[in-house]
Amino acid sequence: MKIFQREQRSLFGEILDWMLTPLLLLWPVSLALTWLVAQGLANKPFDRALEYNAHALAQLVTVQHSKVQFNLPQPASEILRADDSDIVYYQVMGPGRKLLSGERDLPQPEDDDRPAPGDVRLRDAELRGVEIRVAYIWVRLPLPDAPLALVQVAETREKRSVLATEIIKGVMLPQFVILPLAVLLVWLALARGIQPLNQLEQRIRERSPDDLSPLDDRTVPLEVAPLVSSVNDLLTRLGDSLATQKRFLADAAHQLKTPLAGLRMQADLAQREGTSTEELKRSLQQIGRSSIRATHTVNQLLALARAEGSGAGIARVPCDLARLTIEVVRDSVPRALDKQIDLGYDGAQPGAPGVWVDGNPTLLKELVRNLVDNAINYTPSTPDKPGVVTARVLADTFGHVLLLQVEDSGPGVPESERELVFQPFYRALGSEADGSGLGLPIVLEIARQHAAEVLLEDAHPGQQPPGARFTVRFAARSPDADAPQG
Numbered sequence: 001m002k003i004f005q006r007e008q009r010s011l012f013g014e015i016l017d018w019m020l021t022p023l024l025l026l027w028p029v030s031l032a033l034t035w036l037v038a039q040g041l042a043n044k045p046f047d048r049a050l051e052y053n054a055h056a057l058a059q060l061v062t063v064q065h066s067k068v069q070f071n072l073p074q075p076a077s078e079i080l081r082a083d084d085s086d087i088v089y090y091q092v093m094g095p096g097r098k099l100l101s102g103e104r105d106l107p108q109p110e111d112d113d114r115p116a117p118g119d120v121r122l123r124d125a126e127l128r129g130v131e132i133r134v135a136y137i138w139v140r141l142p143l144p145d146a147p148l149a150l151v152q153v154a155e156t157r158e159k160r161s162v163l164a165t166e167i168i169k170g171v172m173l174p175q176f177v178i179l180p181l182a183v184l185l186v187w188l189a190l191a192r193g194i195q196p197l198n199q200l201e202q203r204i205r206e207r208s209p210d211d212l213s214p215l216d217d218r219t220v221p222l223e224v225a226p227l228v229s230s231v232n233d234l235l236t237r238l239g240d241s242l243a244t245q246k247r248f249l250a251d252a253a254h255q256l257k258t259p260l261a262g263l264r265m266q267a268d269l270a271q272r273e274g275t276s277t278e279e280l281k282r283s284l285q286q287i288g289r290s291s292i293r294a295t296h297t298v299n300q301l302l303a304l305a306r307a308e309g310s311g312a313g314i315a316r317v318p319c320d321l322a323r324l325t326i327e328v329v330r331d332s333v334p335r336a337l338d339k340q341i342d343l344g345y346d347g348a349q350p351g352a353p354g355v356w357v358d359g360n361p362t363l364l365k366e367l368v369r370n371l372v373d374n375a376i377n378y379t380p381s382t383p384d385k386p387g388v389v390t391a392r393v394l395a396d397t398f399g400h401v402l403l404l405q406v407e408d409s410g411p412g413v414p415e416s417e418r419e420l421v422f423q424p425f426y427r428a429l430g431s432e433a434d435g436s437g438l439g440l441p442i443v444l445e446i447a448r449q450h451a452a453e454v455l456l457e458d459a460h461p462g463q464q465p466p467g468a469r470f471t472v473r474f475a476a477r478s479p480d481a482d483a484p485q486g
């Protein structure tokens with residue numbers, strides 16, 4: 001249970017609730033316990049007095065000539081005199097419950113409540129509608145069969161209540177001052193304790209929007225240091241993301257500017273006076289190539305943005321990677337024939353064990369298409385020596401690994417450039433191949449979203465040209481999972 005309820009959670013309020021709620025709940029418990037203790041303390045001295053009086057009256061019970069008598073002398077009667085607060089009663093009963101002296105209607109103890117003779121017992125009772133405290137003792141008489149006499153001394157409880165009330169006042173009244181003071185001190189201490197959080201908030205608010213430098217975690221408490229460290233990590237990643245975005249936009253603008261400038265130049269040349277039909281045809285051809293290049297660059301930019309924007313929310317279904325790869329190869333055959341390249345597929349057949357992977361079929365086809373297009377673009381080919389591009393899918397059912405490989409017979413990629421080729425718009429030096437420099441970054445992003453690894457190595461080590469082999473390593477779908485048929 002919380003005493004203070006808020007619509008929005010507050011750290012200050014939460015801690016204050018958990019500190020004050022037990023304090024305020026224990027306070028009435030403390031009152032009740034103090035009352036019980038005060039009652040016990042108030043009863044003790046008066047109970048001793050009752051026990052003493054009971055012993056004193058028991059000594060006045062005598063037997064003379066085989067007759068039980070009770071003589072109350074004047075000094076003894078003084079102890080039974082009523083005071084200003086309470087009334088004292090007594091009762092002396094002989095054998096057979098015969099009243100010898102005192103109050104006749106004083107309540108009797110239970111028949112089975114007979115302590116050993118000479119032992120004083122105490123009990124609570126009621127006389128004429130008034131609560132009383134009774135001390136009673138059984139007295140053994142020197143008669144045949146050892147009969148017992150009962151002596152009782154009772155007292156009303158007014159003095160006890162007054163004393164208990166005084167004890168309660170003496171204990172609890174200071175608490176009415178201490179409790180608000182304790183609440184105030186808790187409030188001030190808590191406000192002082194969260195001061196570093198307020199200072200951290202102020203430092204963050206005073207920052208300029210473009211300031212992504214790490215926060216100083218040495219000036220915050222140890223409990224807040226992990227939070228500041230997480231924020232610093234987020235700022236670092238955000239800075240890297242913004243830097244990558246700025247670089248990407250700058251590179252994209254540069255890449256689009258070249259074909260657009262070519263389009264404008266060729267359009268100006270075509271509009272000059274005296275341009276022959278042949279020159280006009282060449283200008284139109286150049287315009288066509290530049291528009292194709294610009295369209296390809298825009299499509300690749302959109303593909304990369306789509307891949308990066310999919311994130312963890314992509315729809316994952318069981319995909320037959322062999323079937324997807326064969327479809328991409330089949331679609332790419334006309335383009336390969338135009339470049340006189342031998343394009344083929346070699347590997348596991350669709351539906352074979354181990355070729356299934358959980359992923360997005362559209363993105364996976366985009367991955368394969370970019371690898372195949374990249375191989376076609378960078379593989380030289382002549383009628384005498386045609387280039388060769390091979391795509392394959394290899395399934396390791398024991399290791400639960402699925403490999404996609406695309407290799408070519410081109411010049412390969414030097415080891416010094418194998419990390420650079422996965423950066424957006426990077427083009428290998430000395431290459432005359434068409435391309436936007438976005439295919440491999442798209443491959444890397446789609447592979448990352450499918451928890452796959454991309455490797456680049458020579459297809460034919462030790463030979464010239466060595467060729468290039470791109471390998472994408474997937475975690476295969478569990479063999480006990482039912483793959484859809486189709």
